[in-house]
Amino acid sequence: MGLVTEFLKGLRVTGGTMLRTITGKEMVTTQYPKEMREKPQRFHGRHVLNRYPDGMEKCIGCELCAGACPADCIYVRGEDNDPADPASPGERFGFVYEINMLRCIFCGLCVEACPTEAITMTQLFEMSTTNREDAIYTKRELLMKPSGDVPHMFPGDHLADESELLTADGWLRATAPSGVAAYEGVQMWQGTPGPASWDPEPSQEERDRRSGVDDG
Amino acid sequence: MDWAEVGIVLLRVILAFVLLLVATVINVWAERKIVADMQSRIGPQRAGPWGILQTVADGLKLFFKESVTPRKAQLGMYLLAPFLAVVPAFLIFMMVPFGAPFTIGGREVVLQGADLNIGVLFIVAMSSMAVYAVVLAGWSSGSKYPLLGGVRATAQAISYEAAMGLAMVAVVMFTATQGDGGTLSLSEIVARQAGTWGAFIPKWNVFPEILAFVIFMIAIVAETNRAPFDLVEAEQEIVGGFHTEYSGMRFAMFFLAEYVNIFSMSAIAATLFLGGWNGPTWEGTVPAFVSAILPTVWFLIKTYVLIFVFFWLRATLPRLRYDQLMMLGWKRLIPTALGWIIVSSIALGVRQFGLPWS
Numbered sequence: 001m002g003l004v005t006e007f008l009k010g011l012r013v014t015g016g017t018m019l020r021t022i023t024g025k026e027m028v029t030t031q032y033p034k035e036m037r038e039k040p041q042r043f044h045g046r047h048v049l050n051r052y053p054d055g056m057e058k059c060i061g062c063e064l065c066a067g068a069c070p071a072d073c074i075y076v077r078g079e080d081n082d083p084a085d086p087a088s089p090g091e092r093f094g095f096v097y098e099i100n101m102l103r104c105i106f107c108g109l110c111v112e113a114c115p116t117e118a119i120t121m122t123q124l125f126e127m128s129t130t131n132r133e134d135a136i137y138t139k140r141e142l143l144m145k146p147s148g149d150v151p152h153m154f155p156g157d158h159l160a161d162e163s164e165l166l167t168a169d170g171w172l173r174a175t176a177p178s179g180v181a182a183y184e185g186v187q188m189w190q191g192t193p194g195p196a197s198w199d200p201e202p203s204q205e206e207r208d209r210r211s212g213v214d215d216g
Numbered sequence: 217m218d219w220a221e222v223g224i225v226l227l228r229v230i231l232a233f234v235l236l237l238v239a240t241v242i243n244v245w246a247e248r249k250i251v252a253d254m255q256s257r258i259g260p261q262r263a264g265p266w267g268i269l270q271t272v273a274d275g276l277k278l279f280f281k282e283s284v285t286p287r288k289a290q291l292g293m294y295l296l297a298p299f300l301a302v303v304p305a306f307l308i309f310m311m312v313p314f315g316a317p318f319t320i321g322g323r324e325v326v327l328q329g330a331d332l333n334i335g336v337l338f339i340v341a342m343s344s345m346a347v348y349a350v351v352l353a354g355w356s357s358g359s360k361y362p363l364l365g366g367v368r369a370t371a372q373a374i375s376y377e378a379a380m381g382l383a384m385v386a387v388v389m390f391t392a393t394q395g396d397g398g399t400l401s402l403s404e405i406v407a408r409q410a411g412t413w414g415a416f417i418p419k420w421n422v423f424p425e426i427l428a429f430v431i432f433m434i435a436i437v438a439e440t441n442r443a444p445f446d447l448v449e450a451e452q453e454i455v456g457g458f459h460t461e462y463s464g465m466r467f468a469m470f471f472l473a474e475y476v477n478i479f480s481m482s483a484i485a486a487t488l489f490l491g492g493w494n495g496p497t498w499e500g501t502v503p504a505f506v507s508a509i510l511p512t513v514w515f516l517i518k519t520y521v522l523i524f525v526f527f528w529l530r531a532t533l534p535r536l537r538y539d540q541l542m543m544l545g546w547k548r549l550i551p552t553a554l555g556w557i558i559v560s561s562i563a564l565g566v567r568q569f570g571l572p573w574s
Contacts (some may be wrong), residue, residue, distance in 0.1 A: 007533075008376075010532045010533065011528060011532050013532070014254040014528060014531045014532045015254070015528065017253070017254050017255070018250065018253040018254045020288055021252075021253040021254070021256050021257075022253055026256050027257075028257065028258055029258045031258075041460075074487045091519075168443050214518070
């Protein structure tokens with residue numbers, strides 16, 4: 001008799017699921033190209049090179065990202081700024097910046113290494129190409145436009161999500177500059193590309209007081 | 217020779233044939249849709265509205281695909297097997313009355329492929345024939361997975377055919393007490409299920425023969441090689457089972473046969489146990505053509521309820537192991553069916569002839 005009740009239980013599970021699916025309460029399918037699933041805040045998508053609000057490039061061509069890259073997929077060459085028409089506020093700027101997306105493992109170490117928050121990661125993930133050359137992103141595809149838009153390999157492509165191009169995500173902003181992984185209550189992430197607009201981080205004492213840590 | 221008679225017979229057969237084909241197209245789509253719903257998915261949705269043309273698209277694709285023949289295949293049997301699968305599947309349905317008989321131009325037309333007086337026997341015979349297709353396909357492919365599928369099919373068919381036959385015996389016995397003598401004709405079995413007991417309970421065989429109905433349902437799921445008894449094709453274990461080496465239209469014919477079998481078997485279960493096309497027609501209160509078409513509607517509704525059970529089982533139950541299959545067949549279903557025949561015949565005998573000592 002136990003077998004029969006188990007059998008009926010099983011039928012109830014599938015039947016119930018069917019009713020919930022038909023009435024629209026439950027559905028695991030997302031109609032992908034038409035509707036996008038919301039990605040996690042710290043999603044590791046393709047990179048973007050940021051600008052300061054005045055349009056200056058953040059990258060100073062220091063090559064720390066290239067040094068940090070475990071997959072050896074970043075190639076940077078710096079060059080001295082023209083004092084009359086500088087590309088970046090510093091002495092030097094990233095003259096050549098290339099990322100081979102076929103080699104990139106999207107670990108985000110370049111983002112952590114960057115001293116000026118020049119390179120961050122977006123939530124864009126549709127990077128398929130028809131040849132290997134297209135997979136090497138140069139400054140043209142990486143450097144954010146002065147308007148604040150993220151450049152796209154194929155802007156006219158129907159897979160290019162316009163709203164996503166406007167929301168470059170800073171993984172760095174979520175974990176750095178304090179290096180504290182638990183960032184609740186501390187605003188360190190912003191939804192729009194460009195320079196950070198958050199208030200200054202509280203002091204160490206202030207944060208210790210908030211989290212109740214007594215190291216005295 | 218009465219040519220009008222011949223024409224009517226031809227029309228009947230063609231009607232049944234077309235009904236089966238259309239039902240198959242809908243069933244394949246319905247199964248995918250229903251199983252998808254049971255797994256919180258969407259299912260086919262691109263071909264036509266709600267994806268209803270999916271089967272047509274699949275059929276066209278298969279039609280244009282190459283039919284590969286394995287080098288070691290025994291060609292004669294290999295080519296014969298798909299036809300052996302399709303023909304009995306269609307023949308079974310020819311026995312099923314799918315609407316009330318009506319009179320047109322002074323002739324009585326029964327909506328049934330052929331009204332054999334040994335209909336029930338014919339069904340049992342044809343459902344055993346269907347096994348030959350599977351076994352021959354498995355054997356003649358000259359490949360090991362199909363062979364395993366074929367071997368499984370023999371054992372499974374023998375076990376469950378017995379239970380199916382015994383469940384049918386119970387119905388035939390009960391039907392014999394409902395009218396003038398025994399009958400194996402399906403149209404007569406349907407006719408004897410007309411009317412009601414009391415005010416509401418329809419005179420369907422399922423109520424007095426409930427256990428036989430359960431056994432019959434289990435047995436026909438096994439007979440049509442459907443989950444959870446699909447050991448014959450078991451994708452996860454033996455690739456595609458007996459049809460591993462078939463492609464293109466030859467595979468499509470096995471596929472067609474499977475779904476035609478589901479429809480035919482559900483139709484037979486509906487006919488034997490759920491009163492076939494019997495149902496209220498409200499003659500006089502609704503237009504004549506509505507009450508003429510209503511029996512067919514009732515028949516299709518009953519059949520589709522049973523087909524839905526097939527799909528439901530498939531979405532719910534995991535496949536049985538081989539020994540579990542054999543145990544369920546020989547140790548549970550057949551003894552239960554035999555016991556039910558004894559109990560049922562004693563009860564019927566007492567009702568018919570009174571107690572032996574009175």
